[in-house]
Amino acid sequence: MTIISIEGASAGGKTTTSAALTNQIGAFHIPEVASWWKKPKQEYPEWFFERQIDRWKIASEKEQDGLVIIDIDLYQPFWYNWAFDFKLFNGQTLEFVENFYRPLLSQRKLGFPDKYFLLYTSESTLRERKRKDETRLRRGFELNLKFIEPQMRYFQALNEFCPGLVCFIESVEVESNVNKIKSELVNCKHNHRYSLDLFDFMVNWTKTNKAFFDSKLEESPTIL
Numbered sequence: 001m002t003i004i005s006i007e008g009a010s011a012g013g014k015t016t017t018s019a020a021l022t023n024q025i026g027a028f029h030i031p032e033v034a035s036w037w038k039k040p041k042q043e044y045p046e047w048f049f050e051r052q053i054d055r056w057k058i059a060s061e062k063e064q065d066g067l068v069i070i071d072i073d074l075y076q077p078f079w080y081n082w083a084f085d086f087k088l089f090n091g092q093t094l095e096f097v098e099n100f101y102r103p104l105l106s107q108r109k110l111g112f113p114d115k116y117f118l119l120y121t122s123e124s125t126l127r128e129r130k131r132k133d134e135t136r137l138r139r140g141f142e143l144n145l146k147f148i149e150p151q152m153r154y155f156q157a158l159n160e161f162c163p164g165l166v167c168f169i170e171s172v173e174v175e176s177n178v179n180k181i182k183s184e185l186v187n188c189k190h191n192h193r194y195s196l197d198l199f200d201f202m203v204n205w206t207k208t209n210k211a212f213f214d215s216k217l218e219e220s221p222t223i224l
Contacts, residue, residue: 001063002188003111004181005070007155008119008171009148010141011129017119017177018069024178027067030055045092049077049100056110067185070113075101075202079154082206083147098203105199112198114188115164117181118155119171123148150211157209161201162192 006014015031022029030036033051040047052074059068073079077097081088104110123145130141152168159166167184169177192198 001066001068002115002185003059003063003068003070003113004115004117004185004188005073005113006117006119006181007073007151009121009126009151010144011126011133012119012121013129013171013174013177014071014119016174017171017181018071020174021067021069021178021181025067025182027069028059028062028065029069030058030062030071032072045089045096046100049097053104053109060111073116074110074113078202078206079151080147082154082209083150083211085211094203094207102196102199105194105196108194111193112165112195114190114193115184116155116158116166117177117184118152118166118168119177120148120152120168121171147211153209154205157205158198158202162195162198164189165192165198 006018008014018029018031021027033048033055037051037054055070056074059070062068077092078094078101081092081097082094086093101110126145155166155168164187167180169180171177
């Protein structure tokens with residue numbers, strides 16, 4: 001059975017593509033954290049990370065019935081925080097995130113998807129989609145545009161280390177996204193699912209590479 005993860009910028013088509021794929025082939029769609037869980041009044045630093053454990057547990061159970069789609073990467077705290085020079089959330093460091101995730105991967109309470117699908121398009125297209133979509137607020141949209149280029153480099157690096165891990169799709173329309181994903185499902189691999197080598201590469205890469213943009217934050221960033 002197969003677990004995939006769909007990533008990309010806000011308004012890039014992640015959720016609509018996931019929903020369409022789910023309807024077409026009967027997959028199980030696990031949405032972003034905010035769709036299923038409400039933040040506690042007294043939120044603590046690990047709360048968001050713990051929800052990734054929940055999402056993986058659900059994915060592991062549901063994959064017995066067929067394809068599982070995880071909407072937004074379980075390891076987002078690594079590259080998202082990296083893209084903002086680890087100045088988010090009161091300076092949440094790479095070491096802090098690594099120390100939480102590493103034992104979970106070792107214990108197989110968290111794993112990597114069999115394949116990532118990164119949807120990308122131009123900034124002008126993203127802005128136009130946001131303007132036309134009145135159903136979502138997309139908080140922090142302007143700020144989150146800044147991670148697009150660093151995110152692409154990060155996933156390109158992962159794919160170079162683990163060939164075939166990531167499929168890059170120009171998000172022109174939902175139907176073409178769905179068709180491309182369906183055609184790639186036969187190429188999904190499972191041997192990296194609990195790979196500490198992949199995890200170490202991810203940590204070391206974000207430690208030794210810079211996002212290359214001004215990370216001064218003028219508003220409180222929101223993970224979408």
